[in-house]
Amino acid sequence: MNRSLVEGLDLDTLAPGELHERWLHLVDDAMALPVRLPLMVARGGPGPVIGLTAAVHGDEINGIAIIHELFRKLDLRTLRGTVAAIPITNVSAFHRHQRYATPGYDLNHYFPGAAEGADIQVYAHRLLDRFVRHLDALIDLHTASRGRANCLYVRADMNQEETARMAYLQRPHVILHNPASDGTLRGAASALGVPAITVEVGNPNRFQSEYIRSSVVGLRAVLGERGMIPRRSVRLGPPPVLCASGTWLYTDSGGLLTVEPQVTDRVREGEVVAELRDAFGRSVRTYRAPFDGVVIGRAVDPVAITGSRILHLGRPAEQGAGFVRRADG
Ligand SMILES: [Zn+2]
Incomplete structure (x- = not known):
């Protein structure tokens, strides 16, 4: 070579x-x-x-x-x-x-x-x-x-x-x-x-x-x-969730962070999604989903100072929002 x-x-x-x-x-x-x-x-x-x-x-x-x-x-x-x-x-x-x-x-x-x-x-x-x-x-x-x-x-x-x-x-x-x-x-x-x-x-x-x-x-x-390789039919998973925007939730205090939902989970507005505990194990804060959404990403490191990321929450696009769509998406 x-x-x-x-x-x-x-x-x-x-x-x-x-x-x-x-x-x-x-x-x-x-x-x-x-x-x-x-x-x-x-x-x-x-x-x-x-x-x-x-x-x-x-x-x-x-x-x-x-x-x-x-x-x-x-x-x-x-x-x-x-x-x-x-x-x-x-x-x-x-x-x-x-x-x-x-x-x-x-x-x-x-x-x-x-x-x-x-x-x-x-x-x-x-x-x-x-x-x-x-x-x-x-x-x-x-x-x-x-x-x-x-x-x-x-x-x-x-x-x-x-x-x-x-x-x-x-x-x-x-x-x-x-x-x-x-x-x-x-x-x-x-x-x-x-x-x-x-x-x-x-x-x-x-x-x-x-x-x-x-x-x-x-x-x-x-x-x-694009016709570059032969098209083969593949078994497709579920259609993707199209999100119009995404928002990161941040901690407004420090502590040890537990995040409840996993990536791809759907959460409802008001649902508790995370909890912060202090060095003695006592609850400092709970965090709730600000809207109905899908979890795109999340923290996996529990050690959180003020302003740490908690969840990346996607806001699903409304039908008729004007985006290019596929028939099954
Ligand atoms: Zn990167």
């Missing part, structure tokens, strides 16, 4: 019908050595170029296994178009087993970055310039942050046909309508004309085989719908 260093995704240099593995050079370290990102390119016949990124947050690693598994399953003899993936995007953060390369600096808040500027700005800019702008669509794979758990959910602009279609094809538990906010890779890709969604797959620092498996099925559905 020719794993040479490349300065960008240049499809003209990659022969069709083959799987290519390269090291993508973005920036250099202090020994003047290139920081290298693994770049995987499954090059089929003419067709769309679908991009995948994982570990933009260095400890969110389910996406790495998802990309590896997807590529293992691709048949290069029948593939139309190209699948290009960076399974480890934030290399320094990945080495540190941490969300950020530098504490407090979230790469996913610095897009589109800048051609010249601080390290994180240049990193963001070059990722867009050397990879993302060559794509027809992007799927960015994340997980919950440390101390929290997520269901399998998609963040996407559900007013846009193409992103809505990709979101439904993932067959997640929940789709959260979320126009891409400033600074994110998803937002910067969209601004470049590359429709993008974020798939949030479970929890950080681990490989969760069930979530990985269903995410691969979802990605294959995206490729199948």
Whole structure:
């Protein structure tokens, strides 16, 4: 395998019908050595170029296994178009087993970055310039942050046909309508004309085989719908819950936190969802659901200071709310 260093995704240099593995050079370290990102390119016949990124947050690693598994399953003899993936995007953060390369600096808040500027700005800019702008669509794979758990959910602009279609094809538990906010890779890709969604797959620092498996099925559905791989009928789970918005509940006091509902559970307005106890075990506070909703994510670490996250509660979209919908969603 020719794993040479490349300065960008240049499809003209990659022969069709083959799987290519390269090291993508973005920036250099202090020994003047290139920081290298693994770049995987499954090059089929003419067709769309679908991009995948994982570990933009260095400890969110389910996406790495998802990309590896997807590529293992691709048949290069029948593939139309190209699948290009960076399974480890934030290399320094990945080495540190941490969300950020530098504490407090979230790469996913610095897009589109800048051609010249601080390290994180240049990193963001070059990722867009050397990879993302060559794509027809992007799927960015994340997980919950440390101390929290997520269901399998998609963040996407559900007013846009193409992103809505990709979101439904993932067959997640929940789709959260979320126009891409400033600074994110998803937002910067969209601004470049590359429709993008974020798939949030479970929890950080681990490989969760069930979530990985269903995410691969979802990605294959995206490729199948575009005619890149043969469409196969898959047994679908229940339709996703489409949420118009999501709200985090926070503690307004400190203590030891117990959260009752699990991810994907439905809760009713007024239902007790969490309790805080003091260092003597006595109840300090109870927290109730502010509206009827579905649990997208939740705290799993009981140690809570004032202002700790409790629950990420999705507010299901009303019928007729104007979002792009699928017949069964
Ligand atoms: Zn993330």
